[in-house]
Amino acid sequence: MTPPAPARSHRLTVAQALVRFLAAQYTERDGRRHRLIGATWGIFGHGNVAGLGQALLEYQDRMPFLQGRNEQAMVHAAVAHARHTNRLRAQAVTTSIGPGATNLVTGAALATVNRLPVLLLPGDTFATRPADPVLQQLEVPYAGDVSVNDALRPVCRHFDRVTRPEALIPAALQAVRVLADPGETGAVTLALPQDVQAEAHDWPAEFFADRVWPVRRPLPEPGALAEAVTAIRSARRPLLIAGGGIHHSEAEDALRALADATGIPVASTQAGKGSLRHDHPADVGGIGHTGTATADDLARTADLVIGVGTRYTDFTTASGTLFAHPGVCFVNLNIAPFDAHKLSATALVADARTGLEALGEALAGHRVETAYAAQYRAARERWERQVTAAYAGDAAARPTQTQVLGALDATVGDTDVVVGAAGSLPGDLHKLWRARSPRQYHVEYGYSCMGYEIPAALGVRLAAPGTPVWALVGDGTYLMMPTELVTAVQEGVNLNVVLIQNHGYASIGGLSEAVGGERFATAYRYRAADGTYTGDPLPVDLAANAASLGLDVLRAATLGELREALATARASTRPTCVHVETAPAPTAPGAQAWWDVPVAATATRAAARAARPAYDRQVSARRRHL
Known part of the structure; x- marks a missing residue:
């Protein structure tokens, strides 16, 4: 009997092993394979220069490197890259421990809020604690294992700290799993103590083999689909809201086919804009506080709202005041159950493209009433004339x-x-x-x-x-x-x-004026004689x-x-x-829906006192859709 071959291994540092591992990770959807971590951004300090810095130099033929100037900005660049590639590709960002690591927090929050993948690899303080404290170490009297990297925990979808070389294998696998999962993705942090980064270990060769992470396209559950179809067929004034999930799923063609077949009007969130071309007959533009009059008027009278790939932020819902029909109900198609169940909706937990295709098949032969389609198409033409005038x-x-x-x-x-x-x-x-x-x-x-x-x-x-x-x-x-x-x-x-x-801050200046803040500290100007920032513009x-x-x-x-x-x-x-x-006079149409920015309940200044009654009237219209 032939004895088994000895297990192959590679002796590498933890940082070298991580770079080798990341270079071999792939996503695959619809038969197309994409390298998951296409590049690493970095700024080096004592916490990562000898570990990850050396490893990225060692394997620059496998892992492209990009030199950044600001840690937060590096995360922004990586997140935008992921969004533009439909979340099938991501990038890593490495920094030193200390201010470099804490500068990641804003970018991590942005990534997680927007459901976009980015891998953060901050250095960390020594796992072996050779000196206490070391440079840039945060000392927490009640917890000796806390570092500034723990500030990343609440703004990440996954956080781990690799305090031993052998812990890298499960940590790296979990990190990549979250990055590649469209229902869970966001910022992922692997905090890497600087001594552990440089420590050598014998790694199994299998750790560095090409690994493919399938990006699933789950179908909606049949019972929920039937319930959604019944609701759509029964609605007289349905409105579909296209969110960013349309783009992430590459569901634009499926959306267009559904709109063509049914005539259901399509409004878009900020993340979903472009799901239909602007000149498509069913496209009624942006929705909510920054939306069009066409979309917002439809939302106020809609008896059914179909949300696809949207998180329903306060700008979309006009802080809970937009969907005003007494009997309005919701159907939500979203790959994330957390979002699918919002507003007490009929929840279709599914990929946006497969879900829209399933809806299209089940709704065969169904169209909105001719008068409804004629109404919203005339309204969108009126809005287009306003756009032309503004331009x-x-x-x-x-x-x-x-x-x-x-x-x-x-x-x-x-x-x-x-x-x-x-x-x-x-x-x-x-x-x-x-x-x-x-x-x-x-x-x-x-x-x-x-x-x-x-x-x-x-x-x-x-x-x-x-x-x-x-x-x-x-x-x-x-x-x-x-x-x-x-x-x-x-x-x-x-x-x-x-x-x-x-x-100055034009947007907040206008908002400040509207809510009784009198544009305080929103202009880039010299101080005037009264101490306010109302003098000449800064040169x-x-x-x-x-x-x-x-x-x-x-x-x-x-x-x-x-x-x-x-x-x-x-x-x-x-x-x-x-x-x-630019000239100061605004030429865009004003807000077509409300946004809740609370006004001072009591004040001595006249502007704040005058703004409060309007706020009270608006907030009284808010609904909880139960």
């Missing part, structure tokens, strides 16, 4: 913000990607932007994180080489995080930044700053110059910034 302007005048969007709309191609996240731009974009393809509209509004836009544009551009990508930023957002412009220059990534100078030259970071800069003073600058930027092979100072 129009005098070529010789300083443009408004909406006219900037109109000029960009006239410049971009169908597959260009527009990236936004915070401030007044997402509201204008959600109402006005005419999305022409599923991936064109990339607005992060789950966490609405200022500073996301530039690193996200870099992440998208790396995911889709050759695709023009536009980061839309106001001056407030630009000052938060322009650092990855240096990375774009270094990597030769020709992203475009549209930098809108409006001298800050952000265009010069962008040029100092290595970008080509085009300044546009008029709408005509802006149109020329945008066309030049799109044709450029270099990272380019188009700087424009």
Whole structure:
């Protein structure tokens, strides 16, 4: 009898083994295989330079490396990359222990809120505790095993700390399982003590074999499907809300087929915009506080709301006031049970594409009433005329913000990607932007994180080489995080930044005024004689700053110059910034639905006292759908 072959093993450090393992992980959906961790972003300090830093150098032929400038920004770039690749690919981010690790928290929260995968690999304090404390160690008197990395626990979908070499195997497998699972995914942290990273161990060869993680497309349960179909067939005014799950599942064709067959109107969340082309007869635009009048009026009178891949945030539901029909009920199709069961809905826990296909088959022959379809199509035509009016302007005048969007709309191609996240731009974009393809509209509004836009544009551009990508930023957002412009220059990534100078936080300024805050501390101005920030605008030259970071800069003073600058930027092979100072007058239609921002219940200032009665009237309309 032939004796069994001896087990093969590889003697590597923990960091080397982790890099080798990650390079061999794949996702597979619909017969297409994708490398799961396509690259690692990193900034090195004492907590990771000798471990992961050395390992990434050792295996740079297996694991591409990207040098970042800010830890939070690296996470943003990785998250945007994952979103643009439909969550089938992700990236890792490594930092040192200390401020590098805690700088990950905001990015981790953004990833988890938006259900997007990113792998965080922060260094950690010594597992062996050779000195106590070591540099950057957080001392917690009641818990000796706590480090600053524990701040990541509540903002991650999975957290583990690898305190022994042999613990890496189960920890790494669990981390990748969560990253690849569309129902569980988000930020995943493997905290790596700096001494453990550099420790050698004999690893089984099987740990480094190619491993494929199937991305499932579960079908809806038959009983729930039958209940949903009965509800849809019985509804007279159904409305479908397309969320980000449509894109993640690549369900756009299935949605279009359902809308074509049934005539059910489709509104979209910020994450779901572009699920239908803007000119599809059933597309009624964005929904909620930043939505269109067409979508919001339909929502108020809908007797059935079909949510597909949506989390139903307060912007979507107008803080619980939007779905006003007395008998309104809900059908939710979502791969995550947590989201599928919201609003006491009939829950279809399934993949968005297979679920929509199943609904389409079961609804064969069903269409909404002709009068209903005619009503919403006439309303969407009226809204389109408002969009056209908001985009129009005098070529010789300083443009408004909406006219900037109109000029960009006239410049971009169908597959260009527009990236936004915070401030007044997402509201204008959600109402006005005419999305022409599923991936064109990339607005992060789950966490609405200022500073996301530039690193996200870099992440998208790396995911889709050759695709023009536009980061839309106001001056407030630009000052938060322009650092990855240096990375774009270094990597030769020709992203475009549209930098809108409006001298402050325009969105919060307007909100402050509406809720009695009198625009306090929302403008970038000198102090006036009374101590308020109402003096002259600060003499800050952000265009010069962008040029100092290595970008080509085009300044546009008029709408005509802006149109020329945008066309030049799109044709450029270099990272380019188009700087424009906008006119203060708003030209976008106002909010079509409420958003709950509580007003002071008692105050001595007249503005706050005047704002409270309107708040009380609005909040009285809130419903809990039980």
